[in-house]
Amino acid sequence: MQLSQFVTDYDESLLGDTYIDPLGVLVIWSAFGGHVFRNRVNSISNDVRNYTLNLMNHRIIRDLIDDDSVVVSRALESAIGDKHSLSFRQACLIYLENIFSYSLISAEGGAGVETGGILGGSKGRKALEESKGNPELVLSHTKDAHLLVRQLSLGVSGRYKTPFMEIGFFDTHYHYHLPESDGLWARADQLFQRSVRLRAVYDAARAHLASLINASTTKASSPPRYSFNAVPSSLKKAYQDAYASPGRVGAETRAFWLELTGLDHGAAGALLSELNEHAADDGEVRLADEQLFRLAEKRCIKLGDDDAVRMIQHILTLEPLLAEVDLLFKLSLHRRNQRMAEVEALWRGMARDETTLPMLAVRIREFSSLLGAIKGTAAARLEKLLMAASLETVEEQLRGLLEYHAGVMRSRGQFPWVATKSADLIQVEARTQPLPDKDKRAPGSWVNRYYLPQFRNLVDGFRGVTA
Structure with missing residues (x-):
């Protein structure tokens, strides 16, 4: 999540949706998932088409600034x-993102x-x-130009800002x-x-944006x-051709992005190999998350990659x-009012007892590198x-x-969902919530997914699989 439009510093304790994360564990598991995928993949940056679009938009703007x-x-x-201001960059990013969206939707x-x-x-379709x-279309960094609400943080440039900063662009x-x-931009x-389709978009979008900047006689402030009809039809057609689907983009950029992100090495690379090896003809991988992580662990052990093994074992533990x-x-959320003993009976009915949690806690405490791998809010929680x-x-x-x-809810300025009322x-x-299905919540079953679905989505784009 990018909060750069606010004046306050980023607070990692605010990560995630407070309405679906009452225990505040997203900040914990996302840190470990971030380690595996090197902060290149997360819940909002996992689409190869948007990855490539963001790269092109920034390369165009860099080119215009230097010209x-x-x-x-x-x-x-x-x-x-001016050309060297952040607002100029933001205005150009929003304008290019909006042309792309309208071109594809139309x-x-x-x-x-x-x-x-x-x-x-959806907003573009309505417009x-x-x-x-x-x-x-408005050439501006202000809300007037936004197709999305808070587009600077929730649009393509905002969602992919962190991975691009991590890579070094x-x-x-x-x-x-x-x-x-400089070397990264040269590879871009x-x-x-190399790609005729992508080059056609790049040239047309650059020429169009440069012409608007050079010809602008806007009134002060x-x-x-501009109207969408004034955008050259050749540019719209180029977007529709080059960016028709994640699969089309992925087929042309797979090697580039795997190399730049490093997702074909280490723990992520092992998971990628397992996804490729176990993909059915339709591209679907019918293995549970835990199975994939355990297979990746074995692969990393075989390769002698101790760092990758450790990252995966952190998650498995x-x-x-x-x-x-x-x-x-x-x-505890099953009924409006419950006795402690009633919740304990439900717990035991799910094949758990008083030793279940302590045994798991001991395993974590004995894994010293696991506790040392996180800090701040995640470590405290x-x-x-x-x-x-x-x-x-x-x-x-x-x-x-x-x-x-x-305590988690108080830190958010909210009331707890459930609380003790007496002894x-x-x-x-x-x-209240229905009881979990006993068959689906057997001891050892997983709940959190550590960005594996998002990684699968990115990989599906590489394979040309339609989500």
């Missing part, structure tokens, strides 16, 4: 800033064009309908000329030169506005505890969960878990 023949007039500068239903995964698709196919302010970045140029505390918490899990009786474990939950009574303040 002395592209001049921002004083009038335009008052609206979007071709919806055409041969090979897939609009699933296009950010702003096209209301404007009879000719929506307004730019810093948080989109400064493109970093010590390590090679990608666009008023961002220029951590997830059983997170899954079990999730189960105990869900049992895991330590509190371990303390609750290490208590002797089921009642004490439940009480400790509910106290932990209350042995707990009360649900939120919506």
